Amino acid sequence: MAAALTPENIRTAPKVLLHDHLDGGLRAGTVVDLADAAGYAKLPTRDAEELAGWFLGAAHSGSLERYLETFGHTVAVMQTRESLVRVAREAAEDLAADGVVYAEIRFAPELHVEQGLDLDNVVQAVLEGFAAGPSSITVRCLLTAMRHAARSREIAELAVRYRDAGVVGFDIAGAEKGFPPTRHLDAFEYVRQQNAHVTIHAGEAFGLPSIWEAIQWCGADRLGHGVRIVDDITMDRHGTPQLGRLAAYVRDMRIPLEMCPTSNVHTGAATSLADHPIRLLRDLRFRVTVNTDNRLMSGCTMSSECQALVDTFDWGWTDLRWLTINAMKSAFVPFDQRLALIDEIIKPGYEKLLSP
Structure with a gap:
């Protein structure tokens, strides 16, 4: 008989x-x-x-723009080497305590240079903090460029420069509307030419055009959120889902969706957890993954996200295992490292919960 789906058991599950x-x-x-x-x-x-x-209340406004305002406070106190090392180390500690065995944590180096640090100093401090975390978790880094700014090529070069030190990919973030990913084509082309990885925030606050540009113009390996891909799925008169060409391409190519259910509700990308498209996309076998996005702003953890999905959709250990393996398959570390974590940690961990 499988272990009960209690918060404590979910916390111990590898994520x-x-x-x-x-x-x-x-x-x-x-x-x-x-x-x-x-x-x-x-x-x-x-x-x-x-x-x-206060952070949770501000985040729960239903507006992505209002949600993003809260970062003014956190970024303001992350402007020294010491603060960056501490925040990164504590992130690794908190995730490890929550049962996370592998994490890719992203940040925008350009936001942390207001008090004299340069971009290299910022990245080095964060990597030092991650390295000081517990041995039970592997933490890697994604470098993010702000889509409304003009430093994306510089950040892309930074990501490639530190690719052997713990940086595994490049991302852009910020308000989607009015700032399409194609504004940063030179950065994406550089990263791809260097055989490096790209994930792009797309399909959160803006619809299918954002997703299409991210994939077909910018070469995204993964989609940050991707919630609005559901706009390309319709139901026929028998209630059978019909995939449009973009949705079919995303599913056929196994492009991972970095879905963040609680955050998506907070920013208005989904009206409620019960109405979140993650259930439909899981049923249709898209490469769905579950994530936290912003643990402070949304008052969540990986365990609470998993618990919410269990409670909302009546999912079980096999669903959580499927989502976890999806995520590990989609990670930006080398294939042999992904396989080792799946075979040696994730599958045995869930086997214990399925057959205690």
């Missing part, structure tokens, strides 16, 4: 996280500490518990 923002996952207490050290006086409260509640 894989592909979409998690460093500046969206700080401990609230750390934000307060770093603000005090930096003399940053703009926090809405200096009480850690109240601050965590």
Whole structure:
């Protein structure tokens, strides 16, 4: 008989996280500490518990733009080498404690140079913090360029420069509307020419054109969110799903979807968890993965995301195992490392839960 799907058992299950923002996952207490050290006086409260509640409330506005405003506070206190090392180390510690065995954490180096650090200093500090984390988790890094800015080629070159030190890919993020990924074609072409990996925030706050550009123009290996791919799926009169050409291509090519259910509800990309397209996309066997996006802003963990899906869709251990293996297959580390984690950690971990 399988182990009960309790929060504690779900926490012990091996999990894989592909979409998690460093500046969206700080401990609230750390934000307060770093603000005090930096003399940053703009926090809405200096009480850690109240601050965590404030972040969650601001994030739950249903607007991606309002959601993104909260990062002004976290980024403001992540401007020194010491703060970046601490935040990165604590991220690794928190994820490991939550049962995550592999994580790719992303951040935008260009946002952390306001007090004298250069881009290399920023990346080195974050990688140092990850390396200081627990041995039970493998943490790799994705470097993000801001889609409204003009430093994407520079960040792409940075990602390639540190590819052997723990950086496994390149990303763009920020408001989708008005800032299509094709504005950064030179960066994407450079990364691909260097045989490096690309994931692009697409299909979260904007629809199919954003996804199409990310894949067909920019060569995205994965889609950050990709929720709006459901707009290319219709139901015929018998209730049978019919895939449009773009949705069919995404499924046929096994392009991973980095879905973040709680965050998607908070930003308005999905109206509710029950209405989130992850259920339909899982049933249709898209390469679905489950992620946290911003653990501080959305008040979530990988375990709470899994628990919410279990409770909402009546999913079981086999569903969680399928999602986890999907994610590990889609990671940007070499194939042999992916296979080792699947065969030596993920499958045995779920076997224990399925047959305790």
